[in-house]
Amino acid sequence: NAGVTQTPKFRVLKTGQSMTLLCAQDMNHEYMYWYRQDPGMGLRLIHYSVGEGTTAKGEVPDGYNVSRLKKQNFLLGLESAAPSQTSVYFCASSQTRINYGYTFGSGTRLTVV
Amino acid sequence: DQQVKQNSPSLSVQEGRISILNCDYTNSMFDYFLWYKKYPAEGPTFLISISSIKDKNEDGRFTVFLNKSAKHLSLHIVPSQPGDSAVYFCSGGTSYGKLTFGQGTILTVHP
Numbered sequence: 001n002a003g004v005t006q007t008p009k010f011r012v013l014k015t016g017q018s019m020t021l022l023c024a025q026d027m028n029h030e031y032m033y034w035y036r037q038d039p040g041m042g043l044r045l046i047h048y049s050v051g052e053g054t055t056a057k058g059e060v061p062d063g064y065n066v067s068r069l070k071k072q073n074f075l076l077g078l079e080s081a082a083p084s085q086t087s088v089y090f091c092a093s094s095q096t097r098i099n100y101g102y103t104f105g106s107g108t109r110l111t112v113v
Numbered sequence: 114d115q116q117v118k119q120n121s122p123s124l125s126v127q128e129g130r131i132s133i134l135n136c137d138y139t140n141s142m143f144d145y146f147l148w149y150k151k152y153p154a155e156g157p158t159f160l161i162s163i164s165s166i167k168d169k170n171e172d173g174r175f176t177v178f179l180n181k182s183a184k185h186l187s188l189h190i191v192p193s194q195p196g197d198s199a200v201y202f203c204s205g206g207t208s209y210g211k212l213t214f215g216q217g218t219i220l221t222v223h224p
Contacts (some may be wrong), residue, residue: 004156022118033211040122041215042201043157058211090156098206099145099164 001028006091013081015113021108023091031094032104033058034066036087042089046071049074050096065076071109081112114222115117117205119215126143126222132190136203143205147212148177149186151200161188168207193222 004025013019023032030051031108035043035058047066055066062086065077074093078085088109092102118137126132138146149157162179163170163177163186170172170177190197198221204212 004116031211035214039164040161042117042119042205043214045211045213048211059213062186068175096209097210098147098208098210100159101159102212103148104149104158106156107153 004091004093004103006089006108008108009106010109012109013078013110014058015081015083015112017081018079018113019081019110020078021089021091021110023073023074023076023093023105025074025093025103026072027093028069029093030096031092032076033070034064034076035090035093035106036060036090037090038087046089047048064065081110083112086110086112091093116213117203117215117216119201119203121218122216123208123219123221126220128195128222128224129192130169132178132188132193132220132222134188134190134220135199135201136186136188137184137213138186138203138205140205140213141184142207144208146177146179146186146203146205148175149204149214151202151217178182190200190220193220195222195224 033048034046049068052071091105147162148160151157203215206212
């Protein structure tokens with residue numbers, strides 16, 4: 001049982017380049033999320049999805065796009081990377097009720113130079 | 114507007130003693146509060162939760178206390194162990210909503 005898998009684990013981008021982060025879960029969870037973690041800022045929600053084909057903006061959505069074409073996958077795209085997007089990105093999934101908690105992936109460390 | 118705040122960036126405790134991590138929130142609509150633990154180079158893992166209708170939840174060495182009138186919760190770890198050294202995140206949310214996380218507190222337990 002893999003849980004939540006994120007690829008890649010590390011990436012270095014040049015300013016202006018684009019990339020897609022992939023998140024896959026095998027727990028049949030309805031909800032999926034993308035967070036970023038920055039020093040002193042905790043985990044901030046970028047975008048989330050409450051089901052296949054749906055997406056919604058979180059707290060810090062600017063500069064990112066997402067898609068959820070299949071229930072098990074949630075993609076995070078950066079169209080034109082900026083140094084301010086240097087961060088550690090975490091994907092998570094959950095059942096519909098929040099009290100069951102989230103299952104997080106191991107993260108993607110992205111550096112934009 | 115930071116809805117969940119952890120005002121102590123770090124906490125240092127001796128092995129065997131109690132660790133108390135604190136968290137304040139502003140959103141009175143939160144139904145649940147959850148604590149997560151994070152080791153370096155890993156994703157956060159769920160530790161313990163509490164419903165807004167309870168004031169205490171216990172799971173082994175971990176106990177979470179909720180004071181709704183003060184909009185404050187705390188996580189107690191007794192006794193603390195070196196393996197508990199990690200970043201602890203407090204979070205809150207509504208029943209079918211999404212979680213809002215605090216900034217995290219780095220706990221160091223010295224042998």
